[in-house]
Amino acid sequence: MDLFGYLEKYDYEQVVFCHDEAAGLRAIIAIHDTTLGPALGGCRMWTYASEDDAILDALRLARGMTYKAAAAGLNLGGGKTVVIGDPKKDKSEALFRALGRYIQSLGGRYITAEDVGTTVQDMDLIHMETRFVTGVSNAYGSGGNPSPMTALGVFRGIQASAKVALGSDDLAGRRVAVQGLGSVGYAVARYLREAGAQLVVTDINEDALRRAREELGATVVAPGDIFSQDVDIFAPCALGAVINDDTIDRLRCKVVAGSANNQLAEDWHGDILHQRGILYAPDYVINAGGLINVADELEGYNAERAKGKVEGIYQIMLDLYRIAETQRIPTYQAADHLAEARIAKLKQVRSTYVQH
Numbered sequence: 001m002d003l004f005g006y007l008e009k010y011d012y013e014q015v016v017f018c019h020d021e022a023a024g025l026r027a028i029i030a031i032h033d034t035t036l037g038p039a040l041g042g043c044r045m046w047t048y049a050s051e052d053d054a055i056l057d058a059l060r061l062a063r064g065m066t067y068k069a070a071a072a073g074l075n076l077g078g079g080k081t082v083v084i085g086d087p088k089k090d091k092s093e094a095l096f097r098a099l100g101r102y103i104q105s106l107g108g109r110y111i112t113a114e115d116v117g118t119t120v121q122d123m124d125l126i127h128m129e130t131r132f133v134t135g136v137s138n139a140y141g142s143g144g145n146p147s148p149m150t151a152l153g154v155f156r157g158i159q160a161s162a163k164v165a166l167g168s169d170d171l172a173g174r175r176v177a178v179q180g181l182g183s184v185g186y187a188v189a190r191y192l193r194e195a196g197a198q199l200v201v202t203d204i205n206e207d208a209l210r211r212a213r214e215e216l217g218a219t220v221v222a223p224g225d226i227f228s229q230d231v232d233i234f235a236p237c238a239l240g241a242v243i244n245d246d247t248i249d250r251l252r253c254k255v256v257a258g259s260a261n262n263q264l265a266e267d268w269h270g271d272i273l274h275q276r277g278i279l280y281a282p283d284y285v286i287n288a289g290g291l292i293n294v295a296d297e298l299e300g301y302n303a304e305r306a307k308g309k310v311e312g313i314y315q316i317m318l319d320l321y322r323i324a325e326t327q328r329i330p331t332y333q334a335a336d337h338l339a340e341a342r343i344a345k346l347k348q349v350r351s352t353y354v355q356h
């Protein structure tokens, strides 16, 4: 791959190749932008088909984190680590401690966290070598499982979306289709029920469906039928790329707002939602509650303060929808504009006060 061409195109700051033969470590730390603060992003462990795939994944995910943190109003930049290896076979104390030393060597420019393929225990090993790690055990001052905070943020984002698309953020009597009743989806469904919404749900896990029927009075439908439900709001909380060629024409909702990452299969699916008058809550903004919670650890975790910041997603969504309306652009583009504008403004502030 043309690595420097890619770095130049998207304005990356730094890529660190981490290698330790004795520890079996082969990892890439990508730092996209530290204008707003240290680059924070998880550590993914995966059996990549090629080194280029691993590098590209680190780069792509790091840039995504810059936008997510900026839009969430956090004083953090974007970064990501990928470790090349099989999380089931290749983990060791030596590997994570070697990685921890690399992270320490960056002096705080990058802060890591859990991600696909890594766990709290892995973060604890990294923590033995560096303090630039979040998502460690509670004993070290962690904010714990981020899913409840993600769910709270998604719920507040749904309320803001309802206010704009349906004229009120009161969800009593509104029909909401929830796809996926996992750690986040079930908690979102519970908030919705408490707010008086009527739920239509789906999952591939029978236990989750039974619970939703019994505890939340939800109507259960087959996974393939969730898209065509006659509802006010569709909340994708399972998989990515659910707004795609096969599903987009079946939607009968006025709002798409849920926790899943990368909901639009392609950007132009966001354009189609816009043309059809379906309000799309950009995924990386509405699902930032977990990141906001993790970021709070950096100031010494305080659950009440973290919760307050997560609730701020309501206002962020309203600001974003206003940008989309005044600039007459789809909401997914407005999210990028919001993030880019914040970075550009703070870049200016910082350069103004540099001492020569």
Ligand code: NAD
Binding pocket: 146, 147, 148, 150, 179, 180, 181, 182, 183, 184, 185, 202, 203, 204, 205, 208, 223, 237, 238, 239, 240, 259, 260, 261, 287, 288, 290
């Ligand atoms: P999870 O694994 O706990 O839940 C996913 C649920 O989706 C499971 O109950 C699973 O059975 C169900 N599911 C899988 N395939 C399905 C299908 N075809 N149809 C219907 N249901 C299906 O995951 P989670 O932590 O709740 O995360 C849900 C989504 O939110 C993911 O896309 C994740 O990337 C995103 N997200 C999560 C967090 C977080 O804090 N956990 C933060 C940001 C984004």
